[in-house]
Amino acid sequence: MGVLFSLLSTVACKEDEYADIKFNSHLDRKIFLNYCGEKAMRSEGEKKKKYLKLYFRALPRDFETLFKTIESNCHKNIFYDTHTGVFGNYLSPRNPWGKFYPKYKSVKTEAEVPKEKISKKSKRYLDSLKIKDIRKADILWFRVQKALTEIIPDSIYYEKIISFLIGGFGGPVSIEEFRLVNEELLVDFLERKTDDEIAGFWFFYYNQLPHPVLLEIEDDFYKELEKNNPRMAKLMQKAYEAVLESWEGESVTR
Numbered sequence: 001m002g003v004l005f006s007l008l009s010t011v012a013c014k015e016d017e018y019a020d021i022k023f024n025s026h027l028d029r030k031i032f033l034n035y036c037g038e039k040a041m042r043s044e045g046e047k048k049k050k051y052l053k054l055y056f057r058a059l060p061r062d063f064e065t066l067f068k069t070i071e072s073n074c075h076k077n078i079f080y081d082t083h084t085g086v087f088g089n090y091l092s093p094r095n096p097w098g099k100f101y102p103k104y105k106s107v108k109t110e111a112e113v114p115k116e117k118i119s120k121k122s123k124r125y126l127d128s129l130k131i132k133d134i135r136k137a138d139i140l141w142f143r144v145q146k147a148l149t150e151i152i153p154d155s156i157y158y159e160k161i162i163s164f165l166i167g168g169f170g171g172p173v174s175i176e177e178f179r180l181v182n183e184e185l186l187v188d189f190l191e192r193k194t195d196d197e198i199a200g201f202w203f204f205y206y207n208q209l210p211h212p213v214l215l216e217i218e219d220d221f222y223k224e225l226e227k228n229n230p231r232m233a234k235l236m237q238k239a240y241e242a243v244l245e246s247w248e249g250e251s252v253t254r
Contacts, residue, residue: 037140097200098167202239
C-alpha cells in the first residue's frame with residue numbers, strides 16, 4: 001500500500017508540474033508567454049527549464065484562446081482589421097467542426113480597436129521586456145518550440161498541443177509549427193477524442209495557407225491507418241474532402 005501511495009504521489013506531482021496557469025485576460029497570457037520565453041532563451045540549465053515549463057503551462061488548451069492570445073485585434077469574436085482586405089487573405093476557410101471563427105470588422109485606425117487592460121502583475125512583466133507594442137507581438141513560439149520538445153514529456157506535449165489545434169483554421173497559427181512528428185503518439189491521443197474533434201483536427205491539418213495540402217502527400221500514413229485504424233482513416237478522408245470543398249475554385253499544392 002505504501003509503495004502504491006508513493007507511486008501515485010509521484011504521478012500527481014508530475015501532473016502538477018505541468019498544470020495549466022490561468023489568466024484574467026488574453027493579453028495577460030500573451031505578456032507572460034513573452035516574459036517566460038525571453039527568460040528561457042537567456043538562461044541555461046535548471047533556470048532555463050524552469051521558464052520553459054512555465055511557458056508550456058501558460059499555453060491554452062483550446063484554439064479560440066490560442067487565436068485570441070496571438071491576435072490582440074480579436075475581441076468578443078470580432079476581428080478588427082486596420083488594413084482593409086487583409087482579413088480575407090489572412091485566414092483560411094472556417095473549420096466545419098470548429099466552435100470558433102471570428103467575424104470581420106474593418107476600422108480606419110488602431111484607436112477604434114478595443115483593448116484589454118493589463119493587470120498590475122503583468123505590467124511588471126511587461127516592463128522587463130523590450131517590446132514596443134505587446135499587442136502586435138507574437139508569442140515567441142518559434143524561439144522556444146524546439147527547446148520545449150526537449151524537456152516536456154512527449155505524452156504531455158502531444159496531449160496539450162492536439163487539444164488546442166482541434167477545430168482550428170490556418171492564419172496566425174500553422175499546424176506545421178508544432179512538430180507533431182510522432183504519428184503513433186498523434187493517433188493514440190486523437191483516438192481518445194470524439195469523431196467531431198478528430199475531424200476538426202484533420203481539417204486543420206490539411207487546411208493550411210496558402211493552399212491545402214493534398215492527401216497523397218501523406219499516402220503511406222493514410223494507407224496504414226486505412227488498414228489498422230479504419231475509424232481514423234475515414235475521419236481523415238472526410239475532413240480532407242471538406243477542405244477541398246472549402247477551397248473549391250482555388251488551386252491546390254501538388
